Amino acid sequence: MGLEGVASPAVGHPGTNAEWMARVLHGPAAVQKASGIGARVAGSATASPVGPQVLDDPGFERGHPNPYWTESSNQGYAVIVRAGAHSGAWSAALCGDNSCSDGVEQGYLSPELTLTATLSVWFRMISHDPSAGCGDYFTFGIADDNGNTSPSMASAYCTDWADGNWHHVSIDETTPMRNFNVYPFHVFAGGVTDGDGLSTLSFADDLDLAVTALPDIPHAVLAEADNGAATIKWTIDTPTGSGTTSYTIDAYTNGGATMAGTENYANPTTTEVFHGLTNGTTYTFKVTGHNPYGSSVSDASNPATPDPAYPFVAVSDQQYRFAGSDGTAWKDMDPTYLATTITSPTDALALISGNVDLWTANAGYNQDIGIAVDGAVAAWKESGGFGGTFSPNAAFVQTVVPIVAGTVHTIKLAWKTNRPAGGATIFAGAGPIGLDFSPTRLTVQLVPGTGLVSPNLATDVSLQQFRLTGSDGVTWVDLGPTSAPALSWSAPDDGTAIITGNADLWTTVAGYNQDIGITVSGPGFPSVSGQPESWKESGGNTGTFSPNAALVRASIPVTKGAAYGVKLQWKTNQPSPASVSIFAGAGVTGRFSPARLTLLFVPNGSGYTEKISTQQYRTAGTDIGFRWVDMDPTGLSLTISPPRSCLALLSANVDLWTDTAGYNQDIAMVVVDDHTIYHSPDKFGWKESGGR
Secondary structure, eight states, X not given: OOOTTOBOOOOOBTTTBHHHHHHHHTSXXXXXXXXXXXXXXXXXXXXXXXXXXXXXXXXXXXXXXXXXXXXXXXXXXXXXXXXXXXXXXXXXXXXOSTTOEEEEEEEEEOXXXXXXXXXXXXXXXXXXXXXXXXXXXXXEEEEOTTOOBOTTOEEEEHHHHOSSSEEEEEEEOHHHHHHHSSOEEEEEEEXXXXXXXXXXXXXXXXXXXXEEEOOOOOEXXXXXXXXXXXXXXXXXXXXXTTTOOEEEEEEEEGGGTEEEEEEEEOSOOSEEEEOOOOTTOOBEEEEEEEETTEEEEOOOOOOBOOOTTSOEEEEEOOOEEEESOOSSSOEESOTTTSEEEEEOSSOEEEEEEEEEEEEESSTTOOEEEEEEETTXXXXXXXEOOSSOTTOOEEEEEEEEEXXXXXXXXXXXXXXXXXXXXXXXXXXXXXXXXXXXXXXEEEEEEEEEOBTTBBTTEEEEEEOSOEEEESOOSSOOEESOSSSOOEEEEEOSSSEEEEEEEEEEEEESSTTOOEEEEEEEEBTTBOSSTTOOSEEEEEOOSSOTTOOEEEEEEEEEEEOTTOEEEEEEEEEESXXXXXXXXXXXXXXXXXXXXXXXXXXXXXXTTSOOOOOOOOOOOOOOSOOOSSOOOOSOTTTTOOOOOOSSOOOOOOOOOOOOOOSSTTOOEXXXXXXXXXXXXXXXXXXXXXXXXXXX
């Protein structure tokens, strides 16, 4: 290329390196000028782009190496350089030597319903070849993965354009993009010189692709029945939904013949809850996407019948931020999308759970998440942010609240920081994947019972802070040893006891993780003397004073009439000296986050099933951070065949960690039905674990 001080190995096109660019730059369309720019006319050939610009870094201002543009040079030079720019400081410098072939390209997924597409660029040619037959040229356009260019590709030869001035040219790519139709293609610009000893240098800048399109059609619309509501999920074909800004969901009864209601959602995420439905009535749903250019409507969903036996659900795929919390006042996370109103025809116990990815942009500010019942926070947990910024914690908070028959209650998620945070911001929701961030979920399951007494649900809670000093890293000890959550329970029938423990765990000395386990006594238990039935580890390698809202879960078979004792126990992950302490319970004296132990009984025949693995899994450097892979396609896979339509409650609980800081760990659930319809992980719940 000949520009001093910018030489480096060519980046090349992924998978095919410079071969792809060579096919583009030396193909028949380029050499024959196809529908090219042709001879320069007075004032140069210009056109105004139509619609929003969709490429990343069109002016190359992210420099070299560039995270968005792939560079290719047959002579091994950097193409994106800090020189010769039309605007800003950087441009693509193409050739300048003999027998040269340089280019830049960026991938893009075409919309499903393109209306207009205009590709434009500013370019400048400086040539040492005065001959009328100069064969050096600059070219730009779009091409597929095989290097096949669209018919509208344009080429500018030095004979007509090498006047040293900047020219702005545009070409209409509407028809080619409609033909691509949700197909990946590449926007490129390149320069080619022959071997006559008289070289041409071309500069390209502000390479824009302006596109207007209808919203992507919502596909695979899935309706999940709730209590008086339904959760509606769908997929879109492009990461941005072709500029979708909002959705409308229409509910139908009578097999789709009668419209029963409409709800509008002023955000582009692809999971929503439709409220105000009648239990026992069967509904189908249609989803319509909207953007400034029009609307696109889906086919009908599967039928769904809300039922009072199902949970109340609130879920959102949006990301939330809270700036400048005073560390004391709780604020609703989203009073519209993360709230639910509940009532029960009989006295009941409400088992309420909140699950959210929490993180901070400013070290030292932890994130508190709470469950608010009728405006008062009934339970809360703290997520650490002392040392790890941009490291989401899949926080879990749970409580049990008695509900009197016929009363109405409003349940919300609320949050704050652990201390005054002027100038600092905390976040909820990791990602995104496409338009969706990791889902934040609020679930309320009603279990018959009066007060806090039910044969099918038992719970105990402590508001104390617990401390363990000098653990040997082997011996499990009671969380207390006094005042810790504990249960004495008798099984009402043969079945399964699903036990959860929820506590804020943290350390004052880096390097000592906190292990928490569920210990059971009774017929057949403990399974192994001195060991819990299930345990989890909370990280403390670098993050001191950073609580982790840990969740440990166990399920045990129980026999009718048998009595069982359940406790929380803990230890460190390695021997710790007397100077090292771990803690359970965040906050300040008198206001510690609760540690809770909960048991939910499921009788035999209720369809409960699970898979447990005690193996360790690893994935190393083989993925690009976008593709989901099975953790264990056999050992962590369930096959269920319900005898009738029902709601399946799915959960996964795993310890995630990394050996290299900066790589967070995403965990998800995938569902494939008997028609081999694949429901992507981001539709059935995923969370991110921090590795910052």
